[in-house]
Amino acid sequence: MARKTHVQTQLNGEPVEFLCEARQSLLEVLRDELHLTGAKEGCNNGNCGACSLILDGRLVNSCLVLGVETEGKTVETVEGLAAPDKLHPIQEAFLENAALQCGICTPGFIMSAKALLDTNPNPTEHEVRYWLAGNLCRCTGYDKIVRAVLDAASA
Amino acid sequence: MQAFEYVAAQTVPEAVAVLDEKGQHARILAGGTDLIVQVREAKLAVDWMVDIKAIPEVNILTHDSQNGLRLGAAVPCYQIYDTESICENFPGLVDATKIIGGTAIQGRACVGGNLCNASPAADSIPPLIVLNATCVIVGPDGERELPAAEFCTAPGQTVLERGEMLVEIKIPQPPSNSSSYYLRFIPRNEMDIAVVGAGAAVTLDAAKQKIVSARIALAAVAPTPLFAEEASTLLAGREISEEAINEAAAAAQAIARPISDMRGTAEQRTHLVGVLTRRALKGAIQRVLDA
Amino acid sequence: MPEKKEYKVIGTRPIRHDGVDKVTGRALYGADFHTAGLLHGTVLRSPHAHARILSIDTSRAEAYPGVKAVVTAKDLPAAQDKIADLGEGAVNLKYLCDNILASDKALYKGHAIAAVAATNAHIAEEACALIDVAYEVLPPVLEVRQAMKPDAPLIHENLKTGSMGETADKPSNIASHLQHKKGDIEKGFAEADVIIEREFVTGTVHQGYIEPHNATALYNPDGQLTVWCSTQGAFTVREQLAEILQYPISKIKVVPMEIGGGFGGKINVYVEPVAALLAKKSGRPVKVLMNRADVFEATGPTPASFISVKMGATKDGKLTAAQTRLDFEAGAYPGSPVGAGAMCIFAPYNIENVLIDGYDVVVNKPKTAPYRAPGATNAAFGSETVIDELAEKLNIDALEFRIMNGAKEGVKRADGPVFPRIGFIESVEAAKQHPHYTSPNGKKHHGRGVASGFWFNIGLASSVTINVNPDGTINLVEGSTDIGGTRASIAMQAAEVLGIPAEAVNPSVVDTNSVGYTAVTGGSRTTFATGYAAYEAAQDVKQQMIARAAKLWEVDEKDVQFADGEFSCINGKEEQISFRDLSARLGETGGPVVGRAAVNPPGAGGAFATHIVDLEVDEETGKVEILRYTATQDAGKAIHPSYVEGQIQGGVVQGIGWALNEEYIYNAEGTMTNASFLDYRMPTCLDLPMIDTVIVEVPNPGHPYGVRGVGEVPIVPPPAAIANAIYDAIGIRMTELPMSPDRMLKAMGKI
Known part of the structure; x- marks a missing residue:
């Protein structure tokens, strides 16, 4: 070994x-x-x-x-990411927006979204799509994921 | 994945010593986004990975109008496009760093690594060529410098000799009324390897009507990224015109020697060289006009 | 027929029950399973697309430090018995087993040959490289029309074409031929004023789920086999394991872990039997994970196909005849979804004269598997493109043409069934009235296209148990793995019956020892059939609770009424108790209440969709950019509208990928040259606009709440809609999928 x-x-x-x-x-x-x-x-x-x-x-x-x-x-x-008694706003937004189906890509998307919002707290839809292009999701068509990230940004 | 040893070198001499001792069985680990995949997929046999990211010289990132850009070999892409003065003066290089992989790749991948990986499709190499970049190489016998256009010798092959490493890339400050542009064609909008890439740098006259000089370089149409010399020189002294741009595009197409593979066919690539050369030139010119 | 009702829970959008686990990273998927003493298994795969296996020598691998077991097809009991029994079932069993570990021939690049279990995955991989396999390389057959030629190399020496009850004399790569006939096709074309006949080609595509296949197996000393895996159906895994391993079903427990996408691709087993063999031989638990290249090369993509379509219509717009021939690649073993494609191709239309021929053809590619409305997307690419061309020739609006000819209740499909109440016309009307369709679309190189699609949906068996908790909540136990929010959509149906909030249901997906038989999560059946079971189990709970209230009040059960979560007495006695309060009094009224139901509902109503797409063609590069997309679909009744929208959006985007870039690219030796996410080119979020959805609700008479399956049909229209939009943009009919930039440049004469 x-x-x-x-x-x-x-x-x-x-x-x-x-x-x-x-x-x-x-x-x-x-x-x-x-x-x-x-x-x-x-x-x-x-x-x-x-x-x-x-x-x-x-x-x-x-x-x-x-x-x-x-x-x-x-x-x-x-x-x-989450506090003991409270989810992170991005996690909340993913749940509220039904931004996951099978959920396998979700942790990656959430961390990617966090890195985005840490550097750019008010991204446009295009900026969200550009930043998240390295995260593949096969279930959602990305619509609700992009909305969730935009929601989390405005929260 | 094969087993290997990991060394985190703290100085250039230390890294050079390991590379010299282990020869081809040692590889430099910087961003790792190519190297780790190649070793994992058994495309490359490596017994030693020499991590250089703790070495100060490979992390240098300075720009001033006197000395131009000094870019350490291990500076990740995001640091380049996050630096405003680089975006202003070397936009063609910035174009490339924004499209290499996705955001997570750009957090680690570096231009020096893109050079040393020597992919014919490397996005950052055409901009380096058109921006007249110089590679600073250090080896057991000291330091040498070489134009970026001469760094790659074949797919995956470079001029680096046993014990040598790329330490820094130097790019001179462009003259006034200059700009640069890089674009590639990919079937998706991100996360692809260039089917064809084209970079252009132009310097216009004070009236911004004539091309004083231009440089064009291509990716993914030959065993190495290519400087399109004839296409570049024929533009010098010409009025900005569709005709001149089309001539340059045709000259660029003439030197393309593409292959057909799963990313595109030879005919498609030759066709795209014309399209992308035009778009790269127009993009660079427009940037000067907009400045 | 269910009436339009006001619901308290159905139609709302509660947070899914498994949501918190999935956004915090705590949900355990198959690859996340860990247990003490775990070994890691790796599979050695064929480097050749077609080769006879002359010998396998595992001795060097067995001697490698850290290796605990090596297996080959010789370790599969059924494969050894194959010659003793050549009955039809046995032949199929041989195919099934050979696809797990090849016994005599490797039939595709990536075909499993042997497997190693070792103390870690790296050692197992190193040991695989020490297995010596001698091959006699044979010429590969990689394309359906080549494979159908009489002189094509034979993939199975004993395979003879079955055609409508007859078996051919000579072996062939054509496994079977099917035919559906309705009316008189010659008469139909004779009545037509306009006839369009076109040929179409579609590439091999993969479901592309993000989670690779995985399985962990453990044999206990008492012979109990437990398998933890990501699957669309734990019970089907149990059945396949019992057959392949020739092992009693009662000794196999399959534990479904969370599943990272399936789309039809996680029904067949691949690594599960291998993990079991390695576990048995090593006496340790063994986890086998596929890597991404394995997933592309050695699971079940959906077939490439060659399709010809001929349709005719009168000049006033009535379709009179439709004919098609569907040649589908089955992959290495028979069993493409050509039958399903044949069922769907002309289903949206009321056409008197129809002739459908389908061929199932083996080629040296991985055995195909279902992929979201399997077969229907290939078929609709042909038929919906021809429909568009007919409408254009007749100068009739493409959606109006569909309405004029649309199937309704009472129309008989060419393959037999008569439609009950369906919502095709309604879905087209919704598209026609949508602001997207009525908006202007005139820019240069911009195009707009429409297409419709059908998927029949399935019912099948589902079981649900409900336990009532003392605080008025319920624990709902089900066997349907939850791939996209079905815990919620099933729980909501039980909650509606019991007048409790969705949050008062705790749904659990459990192993095969812990719930009644439940078929796969597939065929768009889960919210329909398992939801149906939840409805029935909740009805069972309701009846038992009524009995408890009656006992409490010392009245007859018939005098107890239940509405809005309240039990009340209707015989004059002033008694009332909530579901919640009564739940606290079960102990004193007879003990626990357990509701149960096992269903096999026949009335899975078919699903119809109509899509509108706007796009732009870059005439210099051939690249197509999707600008706007709207999908209308009859969902029957949307239980949780967010997840219905999600299914539609996801299906649309898979369809866009299929239309524009996704395909298996092979070299002449039969190696897939783009077996990675980098080069297979599934859409990223930067390639797409938002996907607008319109949920039409024409209740399904076969379900108490009117549910129709929604998951599959949204992938059917996109390739045809996009082809029609490309025609609108540049005046060229694309007939080959994907419509990738190089094909576009060729079609435009640019290269």
């Missing part, structure tokens, strides 16, 4: 330590080592966005980040 490296990172506001092989992606580490399965594997090559999360304040595909690269970094996943 390949050698494992000890990594310390900040995950959803908490310090976390884990061991991983260099070849394990951040997505694999989250899912298989830390059992945080909110980020999903849809393609494992950066083309669907189901594994989107925020690394050091920037949206990334976690399938294209090595676990070892997160040493000393800050990772935000969908599991860290």
